[in-house]
Amino acid sequence: MRTQLLFLLISLLVLNSESLNCYENNPRGRPSDLRVFHISSPCSPFKKKPNTVSWESTLLQDKARLQYLSSLAVKSSVPIASGRAIVQSPTYIVRANIGTPAQPMLVALDTSNDAAWVPCSGCVGCASSVLFDPSKSNSSRTLPCEAPQCKQAPNPTCTVSKSCGFNMTYGGSAITASLTQDTLTLASDVIPNYTFGCINQATGTSLPAQGLMGLGRGPLSLISQTQNLYMSTFSYCLPNSKSSNFSGSLRLGPKFQPLRIKTTPLLKNPRRSSLYYVNLVGIRVGNKIVDIPTSALAFDPATGAGTIFDSGTVFTRLVEPAYLAVRDEFRRRVKNANATSLGGFDTCYSGSVVFPPVTFMFAGMNVTIPPDNLLIHSSSGNTSCLAMAAAPNNVNSVLNVIASMQQQNHRVLIDVPNSRLGISRETCT
Numbered sequence: 001m002r003t004q005l006l007f008l009l010i011s012l013l014v015l016n017s018e019s020l021n022c023y024e025n026n027p028r029g030r031p032s033d034l035r036v037f038h039i040s041s042p043c044s045p046f047k048k049k050p051n052t053v054s055w056e057s058t059l060l061q062d063k064a065r066l067q068y069l070s071s072l073a074v075k076s077s078v079p080i081a082s083g084r085a086i087v088q089s090p091t092y093i094v095r096a097n098i099g100t101p102a103q104p105m106l107v108a109l110d111t112s113n114d115a116a117w118v119p120c121s122g123c124v125g126c127a128s129s130v131l132f133d134p135s136k137s138n139s140s141r142t143l144p145c146e147a148p149q150c151k152q153a154p155n156p157t158c159t160v161s162k163s164c165g166f167n168m169t170y171g172g173s174a175i176t177a178s179l180t181q182d183t184l185t186l187a188s189d190v191i192p193n194y195t196f197g198c199i200n201q202a203t204g205t206s207l208p209a210q211g212l213m214g215l216g217r218g219p220l221s222l223i224s225q226t227q228n229l230y231m232s233t234f235s236y237c238l239p240n241s242k243s244s245n246f247s248g249s250l251r252l253g254p255k256f257q258p259l260r261i262k263t264t265p266l267l268k269n270p271r272r273s274s275l276y277y278v279n280l281v282g283i284r285v286g287n288k289i290v291d292i293p294t295s296a297l298a299f300d301p302a303t304g305a306g307t308i309f310d311s312g313t314v315f316t317r318l319v320e321p322a323y324l325a326v327r328d329e330f331r332r333r334v335k336n337a338n339a340t341s342l343g344g345f346d347t348c349y350s351g352s353v354v355f356p357p358v359t360f361m362f363a364g365m366n367v368t369i370p371p372d373n374l375l376i377h378s379s380s381g382n383t384s385c386l387a388m389a390a391a392p393n394n395v396n397s398v399l400n401v402i403a404s405m406q407q408q409n410h411r412v413l414i415d416v417p418n419s420r421l422g423i424s425r426e427t428c429t
């Protein structure tokens with residue numbers, strides 16, 4: 001009995017110290033695992049005071065994010081920068097070491113972006129005090145204009161010194177960067193000659209402070225650059241933003257991926273070739289399959305319509321007819337209570353009410369969303385809201401986005417060689 005208690009205490013202590021270790025990657029000794037922190041985790045230097053993050057501001061960020069995602073369809077369009085500083089939410093961060101000797105950076109994960117960039121020393125307008133200094137790395141080199149990667153960069157230019165520069169917008173911000181190659185070390189893996197942008201100039205306040213790591217499908221993304229090492233296979237488990245002492249993981253490569261996992265075909269849409277599309281065929285509320293017009297969910301390579309998984313949007317967005325149908329059925333199923341609105345959400349309830357489960361029906365895979373991922377609870381009072389919204393009307397996007405809140409505490413597997421996306425429940429620790 002006492003030994004059992006002692007063992008329990010020890011394992012609790014071990015668990016605890018593991019969950020609070022902000023500096024080590026390789027959780028549970030897996031060499032290609034990176035810890036993933038929520039931006040408001042105690043391990044994050046970017047955390048804001050809890051009360052400064054409102055639902056309203058998160059929804060606004062999501063709106064900017066959706067605008068960005070839909071702008072991917074038309075390469076020339078620039079996301080609208082409003083007068084207000086719209087922060088595109090880099091919600092999850094990982095540790096990456098760049099250069100020789102290694103300079104540690106905390107970069108934001110973005111599954112819908114291809115580019116990678118870090119603020120570099122001498123940058124004009126970068127907010128971060130942590131800057132990558134290529135002159136202190138003996139493995140760094142600036143790519144020349146004729147390098148093949150230069151053509152893959154967004155808006156490439158040839159500078160006076162014949163090196164490759166590029167610029168791009170991200171949320172309400174814009175960057176100008178030099179295309180650079182250096183050694184990237186992720187957990188225990190060394191990636192020589194990794195191509196990324198070294199930011200020389202930045203405007204706006206939407207940039208993740210220490211850089212971005214794009215995990216999209218395009219040619220310059222980490223996934224494409226490490227095809228020999230990771231075989232375009234990775235999985236991630238995003239920790240719940242409320243359990244701030246937990247970290248999730250980003251597991252790179254086919255090794256140690258879950259064997260028993262539900263999967264659905266992974267689709268590629270030529271209109272938005274960086275994004276991970278799946279085929280959402282229906283949505284069930286309780287045991288009722290909601291009546292949604294087929295066109296609202298249909299995958300269409302011609303228009304870019306369909307459903308994607310994204311790590312950078314917080315709340316799931318459905319095109320309006322789909323959202324309205326799901327919401328109405330949800331409201332019908334909540335007995336003896338009338339829905340109210342709060343902070344941009346339109347289906348909220350006070351007090352103790354019983355909520356119906358919601359199931360996303362993908363081709364060959366049904367995923368029932370647990371209550372923790374379905375409802376957002378107001379920090380003052382006892383109101384809970386359905387944590388989904390209609391895609392903004394002004395965005396001509398026809399894109400459904402399965403967002404990070406609905407993915408939390410699940411392992412999401414992206415397996416490009418086998419064209420499948422997998423999901424299994426997992427407590428991210």
Ligand SMILES: *[C@@H]1O[C@H](CO)[C@@H](O)[C@H](O)[C@H]1NC(C)=O
Nearest residue numbers: 099100101102136137138139
């Ligand atoms: C680069 O620096 C590392 C240590 O910081 C050193 O071990 C290595 O020999 C250096 N390489 C070159 C080519 O100077």
Ligand SMILES: *[C@@H]1O[C@H](CO)[C@@H](O)[C@H](O)[C@H]1NC(C)=O
Nearest residue numbers: 155156157166167168175176
């Ligand atoms: C960004 O690139 C485009 C196309 O090369 C160029 O016209 C524009 O001036 C550049 N903007 C900045 C801020 O460098």
Ligand SMILES: *[C@@H]1O[C@H](CO)[C@@H](O)[C@H](O)[C@H]1NC(C)=O
Nearest residue numbers: 139141181182191192193194
């Ligand atoms: C990295 O790039 C340098 C310079 O082009 C080259 O000499 C070296 O062989 C490359 N290393 C690898 C592992 O590709």
Ligand SMILES: *[C@@H]1O[C@H](CO)[C@@H](O)[C@H](O)[C@H]1NC(C)=O
Nearest residue numbers: 020042043242243244245246
């Ligand atoms: C997280 O850890 C800190 C100590 O680092 C502790 O003060 C805090 O209570 C913990 N929070 C939770 C939710 O466990």
Ligand SMILES: *[C@@H]1O[C@H](CO)[C@@H](O)[C@H](O)[C@H]1NC(C)=O
Nearest residue numbers: 334335336337338339340353
């Ligand atoms: C909900 O609203 C209807 C119509 O306004 C009202 O008759 C009913 O009493 C309300 N129900 C509750 C539980 O508040």
Ligand SMILES: *[C@@H]1O[C@H](CO)[C@@H](O)[C@H](O)[C@H]1NC(C)=O
Nearest residue numbers: 349350351352380381382383
């Ligand atoms: C919590 O819900 C109960 C029952 O609906 C209600 O009477 C009470 O006022 C609510 N408390 C707050 C702080 O909103």
Ligand SMILES: *[C@@H]1O[C@H](CO)[C@@H](O)[C@H](O)[C@H]1NC(C)=O
Nearest residue numbers: 284287289361363364365366
């Ligand atoms: C998903 O649920 C629907 C409706 O309940 C059912 O008809 C279908 O067979 C399920 N699909 C899978 C893959 O379990």
